[in-house]
Amino acid sequence: MAAKKMNFEQSMARLEEIVGLLERGEAPLEESLALFEEGTKLMRACSALLDKAEQKVALLKVGPEGQPEEVPFDGEE
Amino acid sequence: MNGELRVLSVSQISQYIKGQMDRDEVLSGVLVRGEISNYKLYPSGHHYFTLKDGQSALRCVMFRGDAVRMRFRPENGMQVIAAGRITVFPRDGQYQLYCVQLTPEGAGDLQLAFEQLKEKLAREGLFAEEYKKPLPKFPQQIALVTSPAGAAVRDMLRILKARWPRANVLVVPVRVQGEEAAEEIAAAIDYVNYYKLADLIITGRGGGSVEDLWAFNEEVVARAIYRSHIPIISAVGHEPDVTISDYVADLRAATPSNAAELAVPDRVELAGSLDHLARRLERGIAHPMSAARQKLERLGGSPALTDPSNYVRERRLLLDYHSRRLIHGLEQSLAGEKGRLGKLAASLDALSPLKVLGRGYAIARSEDGTVITSTQQVEVGDAVDLRLREGTLACRVEERK
Structure with missing residues (x-):
């Protein structure tokens, strides 16, 4: 499974699944090592996602055709 | 009887009575307490009912224009105070109370309206658990249907930013109190749904009087929340304020700040659970590794691996033993051959042409x-x-x- 393709939620879910599989201890060593490697990658990806996060805050404006438009909003109006 | 008496038409005397009544100070502005009976709402929008107590009855009418301001629905058996004027309706000669305002006794009219709408919507199933939509665990775009001014929106933005800056926020400005508020809120919820502008909606406002919060007790808002395909958190006023919106919404938050906390995960907390997962991952791999190592050590206990030179030595001894036996055997068979050769040579010699x-x-x-x-x-x-x-x-x- 490609760690890059997954969003945070999927990554976390897969990570928990991997930890569960490892903790059950039924997988043979080679498979365990592969799981561990995948888990480590996901861990790094999730940490990176948590670290870099730019929040966009906008105010909705209804355009002339009734379509939604956004203007920046800083909470002070 | 007095011969000077004029003969009047029914209309004339009716008009006279009406004039008398209309001039009467008491009748032109009364408050009457009684119990509603024979309540009827006509398609015209006018309400007809009778107020009664133990002994008497009074016919009442409330025209549509006055009735629309009424927040609760009058019901038979309800104790009310009716305000209005009493006059005669000349066509049938009946006097009646032209009611301009109806107030339930005991509970306030807002309280009554609240209870009535709550009961009606509950009967329709709008609050049923089965219609509650699950909230996204990690929302990506949150719409705040609220006033763009005021503390509520700022509190929500501050908390959303601190906890989960991955989520973008769209403030959908609406009035949250006054006549137009309910319609605006409902329309905004529909709009966000129509253009799919968010994967989570928070609607609400900061604290205020019951009247200030009233828009969130209106049926149009309740219906819009129920209609929404996007999950909605309702966040109205302070902790003790409970509105109809709270009941219909997929999740009720005590306050707008609380809504922001419920809407998104906390990234600090998540970093903590990531750490926890990391430790579990390490432990998870440590076990199969140590099991494998133990197995390896058990196998490694064989002398072949612990003392390979001993193995070679033993093999060499064995080799020596076999080679000695081989040489011995060879010598034995060589000696035999020699004997045979001697005999053959002797007989050969006897036969030799030489x-x-x-x-x-x-x-x-x-x-x-x-x-x-x-x-x-x-x-x-x-x-x-x-x-x-x-x-x-x-x-x-x-x-x-």
Whole structure:
């Protein structure tokens, strides 16, 4: 499974699944090592996602055709 | 009877009575307490009912224009205070109370309206658990249907930013109090749904009086929340304020700040759970690793691996042993062969033509080495070798006899 393709939620879910599989201890060593490697990658990806996060805050404006438009909003109006 | 009496038409006397009543100070502005009975709402929008107490009854009408301001629905048996004026309706000569305002006794009219709408919507199933939509665990786009001014929106933005800055926020500005508020809120929820502007909606406002919060007790808002395909958190006023919106929404938050906390995960907390997962991951791999190592050590306990030179030494001893046996065997069989060879040599010696030659015989051989045993084998002039006991004579055939 490609760690890059997954969003945070999927990554976390897969990570928990991997930890569960490892903790059950039924997988043979080679498979365990592969799981561990995948888990480590996901861990790094999730940490990176948590670290870099730019929040966009906008105010909705209804355009002339009734379509939604956004203007920046800083909470002070 | 007085002969000066005028004869009046029914209309004339009715108009007279009406005039008297309309001029009467008491009748032109009364408050009447009673119990509603015979309540009827006409398609015209006018409400008709009778107010009664133990002894008397009073017919009442409330025209549509006055009735629309009423927040609760009048019901038979309800104790109310009706405000209005009493006059006669000339067509049927009946006097009645023209009611402009109806107030339930006991609970306030807002309280009553709240209870009535709550009961109605509950009956329709708008609050049923089965219609509650699950909230996204990690929302990506949150719409705040609220006033863009005021503390509520700022509190929500501050908390959303601190906890989960991955989520973008769209403030959908609406009035949250006053006549137009309910319609605006409902329309905004529909709009966000129509253009799919968010995966989570928070609607609400900061604290205020019951009247200030009233928009969130209106049926249009309740219906819009129920209609929404996007999950909605309702966040109205302070902790003790509970509105109809709270009941219909997928999740009720005590305050707008609380809504922001419920809407998104906390990234600090998540970093903590990531750490926890990391430790579990390490432990998870440590176990199979140590199991494998133990197995390896068990296998490694074999002398073949712990002392390989000993293994070689043992093998060498074994090799020596086998090679000694081999050599011994060879010697044995060689000795046997030697004995046999001696015997064979002895018998060979006995049969040796050399012995015969010793006795004076000679062996004649043609040029190609064939032993000549008959005169037929040679022609005159052929070369013949004669092997004697000592040396060989080269001869030529002169004659065959």
